[in-house]
Amino acid sequence: MSEIDALKAQLESLQSEALNSFSAAESVSDLQQLRVQYLGKKGALTEVLKGVGKLPPEERPVIGQHVNKTKSALAEALDSCEAELALNAKVARIEAERIDVTLPGCGSGRGALHPVQQGLDEMAEIFSQMGFQIAEGPEVEDEFHNFDALNIPPEHPARAMHDTFFLKDAGDQPLLLRTHTSPVQIRTMKRFVDEGGQPPLAVVAPGRVYRCDYDVTHSPMFHQVEVFMVDRDVSMGHLKGVLKHFLSTYFGKEVSIRLRPHYFPFTEPSAEVDIGCVFCSGKGCRICKNSGWIEVLGSGMIHPHVLKSVGINSDEYSGFAFGLGVERLVMLKKGIPDLRLFFENDVRFLRRMGAN
């Protein structure tokens, strides 16, 4: 066999071997490797070209044409195999990503307001309907609004009972987390007077308060609703009437109340308020410790010193104020035995309470 025929045969077998391996390729990256293997600078076709130099000059163009034909045949085959593989891959991907839109969805659980928030809203709403305005105040307070203006001077023993969280000193006035919502009483009255207002003034202030305490009935953060009213001739009778209406509306039935003399620095006289046990209707049970009564809040007539601290003339005006623990009232209404349930975020508890 002449040299040129041998080269032609070599080209033919190279072409058929290449075409076979192209059609056997399983991926586009396999094809890229084959392209390098056959058509690359150091590829099989280049190897064949090295033999062309041994041919006589007149035969070289002939074999050159063969080489070019083989080269373009291989390139064309590679392109079409590549297009086919890419199409197959796309079809497979679409198939894999197919979504059956007729399947039912997973759905997400429906949320509800936290029972404490429900209680807060409910209580504020009752007072709102009686004509009380809703007010808010800062949770970071200074000693003046949290203590001094409420007739609790620096050496007063009542300060120790508040288990206060103090914050880092900021200048002359130490800051603290408010231990009750009563500072809102001070801020609201003071702002009202500063703006030239004159009583009557009736306000309800719901919010978070903080004390350094934690057990079955105490949490370091809890909620209070502060209620106060200032006008001419406001008496304990008004206080009792508002309390009875509020508590009966909140519990959804007529509740009996009693006021027991007590001491608070910011009210004079002061009274603790009990309601007739809502579980046994006063007959005596475990919850009321067989007394038939449950203590629910502290109240009284606003101390003249407090009115003076905000610039209200205590000879002309008087007022009542009370502060109630929101968690405690919600626990009584819904029969929740442990305060900590409110803060542990057990979804089963929240779901059950949220549905009510």
Ligand SMILES: [Zn+2]
């Ligand atoms: Zn009872």
